[in-house]
Amino acid sequence: MRIRNVVQLHTVNKLQAFGWPLVIMLLSLTVVLIIGALVVNVAAAAGDGAQARAGMNMGMQWNGAIFALLGPLIGFGFTAMGQYFPLALGLGLTRREFATGTALVFAGNAAFYAVIITIGKVIEVATGGFGLGIRFFDTHFTGTGEWWQTLVQTFLLILSVMLVGAAITTAFHRWGQSFLWVFWIALAVVVLAFSAGLVLSEPFRGFAVDVGTMGWLPWMGVVALLGAVGAAVWLALVRRAQAR
């Protein structure tokens, strides 16, 4: 099995594979830090700097700035099949080799960036939001609990999204535009049904609240399940995927 060649295919351009995501993350963090510093300074001038820090720390629990890093990683699942798979076939790699190597790259990427985010979170928490009360790494998207929970959550989130992305792209590769029509219509029906349930059904509303407030571990189970379904679909479809 030429797994090393597949890994090399995905990581040959180190700047693109590792450099730019980190640069973009640091730029995003810098913007958040500047905004945080401005807010704290203005508030301090008015005599309520501590309150501003506390307010930001509370209000930024859903800060999505970390998606500056997670976004490109989400896209990696799509590009792995959309752009790297045709080249892998062109270079004489088998589908089995490509799938095995790419799954390893997914796992490696997820682990690498999960460690980066966890280190960032530990520093952020230890310094009180970099002395400003801001939240960049310590959010609900990456886990607001213990550091190891952030590590596990971020790893599972990145890995699952990559696998689902690869599965969607492989299905598109196989069935073309008709798959996208079915996918978007099915998604719209699910969203519509969910919204209708929330508006029209009291028991459903209660159920949704129960799901929304369930603990960290069950949520990790949901994320892992999504990733497992994505992996199963991807691996099943890639075995018969053809060059387009």
Next chain:
Amino acid sequence: MTAIVTRQLSKHYPEVRALDGVSIALEEHRIHGLLGRNGAGKTTLMQLLTGQVFATDGTMEVLGASPVENADVLMQTCFIQESQKYPDTFRAIDVLRVAAGAYPNWDQAFADRLVDEFRLPVKRMIKKLSRGQLSAIGIVVGLASRAPLTFFDEPYLGLDAVARRMFYDRLLADFSEHPRTVVLSTHHIDEVANLLEHVIILDEGRVLLDADTDELHHAAMAVSGRAADVDAFLSDREVLERTVLGTLATATFTARAGDERAAREAGLDVSQVSLQALFVLLTTANAAAAEQPIGTRSATDVATS
């Protein structure tokens, strides 16, 4: 030994029979030409032989085994296709680095020399390269891989005449030093005619002609002269094409032994038919024959071998 054997190989899509019952055998260590009009099935055949797509019917052996998901076979094959897609973030040097790892016989010094000769800007993003520079990437990979079985599918789209000449020269020189099996698909037939040892012409997914180029040099002949003389000479011969201009006529026909002498004795001028002209005649005749109702097809219909 044969490098490639297919038997009744077919690839059907919902709306088209891209390949329909193709049976061929290509000997190893030769340069084979795979010719055909656009949509004839050339790329599909090469995609099948490199395991990129799956056959609808038939069997194939590449280097003695099925190529489908067969790493042992595929690591010995290199497929350079004009429509090859590259990741948006790739530079030419990234492709060359990956190729260097993928092909066991890769010659880095040769690759570096080719990069210089084709003036390939290896550190520029691929999406910013011209069509010719994209083709140059494929040529460098195809030649430097030294794969025992190399497929070139229209490898020089966008390349200027100098670069194309350079490709032919490097291919021939490296082939002489490192014999391997090359399958070359192209529309520049006359440019490669001297390279090819064996030719397969595909038309509408079927094999229209399968012959050594030596045989083809004598397969057809053109005569010209007074129309009456030409017509008299052609009376019992298989005519591929005939044009009349006033009292003069020119005709191309399937040649038999002694035809050249007979034509000269009949007072006609004789000339050889180039491979490209033969290709045009055969594919045109085949298209015309396909349009005729069954039962009315003439002796000029193209025979496949």
